[in-house]
Amino acid sequence: MHSSQLLILGNGFDLHCGLKSSYKDFFQSTILDTIGGRYGLQQMKAGVSGFWETLLFGYYTTFGKVNYNWCDIETIIKNTVLAIGNRNKGLAFEALESVKRREDPNEIKSVYGTIEHFIYINCMSIFYDTLYSGKTYSDNEAYSLLINRILQELHKFERGFCKYIKNNIVNPNNEKEYNTQYIVNAMNLLNTLTGFTDIRYETIDDIIERQEEAYYKPLSPTMYQSDWREKHILSQEFSNLHSVNILSFNYTALFDILGVQSPCLYNNVHGKLCMNKCAENCASCNIIFGIDDTVIQSQEENFELHKFSKTYRKMLIADAETSILPKIDNQMIEIKFYGHSLSEADYSYFQSIFDYYNLYENNKVSLIFYYSKGFEQTDEVYRIINTYGKTLSNKDQGKNLTHKLLLENRLKIIEVP
Template sequence: MENNKLVILGNGFDLACGLKSKYADFFEKRISEDVSACLDRIYQEFSVEIDQPIYYFETLYDVRNKYIKNMKEVDPFAIKIISLTKKDKEILKKSKLTFWDVVLFYFQKNDEEKLEEVDWKDIENRMLDFLKNEESGKPSLVNILYMLEHFDRFALDKINWLCLYLAKILSDEKKIPEDFVEYLYHELRFFEDSFIDFLSEEVKSNEDYENYATDFLLQIVSVDNVSDLFKQKYLSFNYTEPINDPYFKITNVHGTLESGHIIFGIDQTKVNPLKEIYRFTKTFRQMTETSIAKRSDELILPRKEEINEIAFFGHSLSQLDYSYFQTIFDFYDLYSSDVTLAFYYSLYGSVTNLEMELDLSKKIGAMLKIYSPSIGNENQANNLMHKLLLEKRLIIEEIKIDNMI
């Protein structure tokens, strides 16, 4: 049997090929120093006790005004109006930020993370936090929806007042849906369009991207000829298409730049399908917005007899994508088959081989531990990793950049 692989690519692949495709890169370019300083000034402005009825400011869906009207015994002469300066309003409107930019910015502010420490999975974690959690001091859909319905002073804390205040300013020229969740979906599409513009420009400005991508794939697949790459199957969690050739078949599970439609979403295992926020899961959006759910003669996963290795490169192995991996491992009957799991990496910066392999080993161990109960047999589940190692079906291997053509 030929050495046929299912190659799974993550954002680390694009980074290794020279693209600045991190969330931090996007955020840094999208939110300039002026915009960041503006958002900081507004945050400080809202350090006052704005939950008191004497403070007035406009918000999306006129929530603040309805809240004040709902309060009794308010002296109209005591009301204090909070308003941005003309300069700050101009900065915000020119920025073309979305509601999701605001949510992500203030989550970061509260988490005190530096831009360079933020990676892609944090977008999805923060989306999930916003959509499900009720934690005080951070943006929360649960609290906002409660406020939209009840208008009482205990429903919403200052950070959510602030998000609704900025949403009003940023949405002045947009048609706002009557339903807030629908508004969130539209804003997410605007946010995704901005990332498409950012990454498309990054790909265009990197003339060596396809060459690097080709060289990396040749090493991952262990072949010498580019034509041999076309015999493999590729599953990418990126929005890019590494080789511009009609014979190169790749499935981008979250959309592509070329299609003009990409997906940011949350893990479907964390959300009840009957809940309204299920529409923000990757699974639901793939089903309704991508070609994956459409009829096609092309198989997304090659037949079991056609694959002897599942090769990972550049994927963070985040729990957010475990549902994909469980499906793949089940499909190829990982425990009983001869399929090898191979995890390839390349060094960057001052990171050593030992550090990379220790980090990968921890992530692989965590992934297999969570996956193993799905095997069904408790004894087999407990020894899955040992079995793979003894059968030499678990490999961690460096791809040396020095070997690039």
């Protein structure tokens, strides 16, 4: 029977391929080594750096040695949004009252402790800029300006991350020269996950050797934008992917990097890198840092907090993309995962996919969770399936969903090299 695949990729995919794409790598390179080393926290508080850089650097200096989540930007965004609260309560409201009393931010004691203190101080700084700019604002207007200012700062932070990732793929001193090794690693891993090659890795020379009747020299360690011959060789390796749809939570788009047409449906859920030489406010830099919509459902009285949700921000950049989900037409559907943390930040996407395919009833749908050695996710897989089971209207079915999938051989956890 014909089968289709939905391959869901997380940042572990790019990391496995040698790309330093983690938030921690970015912070180490951009914030700790550059901004923090140059200025220090006090100067950052004084406005040398942006809202999120200051927040993250402060969080690192407090918790960096004991809490690995210090560099988890999406957790920081969630904590910040929930701490800010709405117009009538929360840190933003208290910060506004402090500003009205003209209190000095530098004299505010860390009564809130931890990250809340940094949020409080930064809110005060923005309110001071707003309320004493020569214009008159109501409390509601000041609050709206705060939200928009923090969101603008997030856009700037995202563009910085976009530039950082791009510089790991493209030579920053020659934007026509690409990192071929990352591309070949990604190609090998993609073919392995989709099952179209043996589970082994090839080198650039291996690829050329298989096609030596048509090509006479090996690929170079780097690839130039204009070298269509090399791009053609690499793109031929994906000719079997027509039955695969790829849903990527990364910001890299392999076929865009190659400059060739994608042989399959490929959707970057949270935006993708701009491969052009772009200006600071380039509209093509549309990558998204955000939080799951369910996190702020309890804050519905203040719609402005939804501006930080991935769903809301995805709406703002959505184009006429074809649905990424393989059609339900009496065929086998394999939903494969690799490199995703399976965290709550993206749970709403998984729930929608499981709902779409009627995971409990449809025995033609199977789940395959791939992992690399040392990164097994049995606990995470168990949690996400059981969390989904709780949403089923038939609670008894929800409780035995994992057991049913295992019994029907529709749930597998597989190690890849």
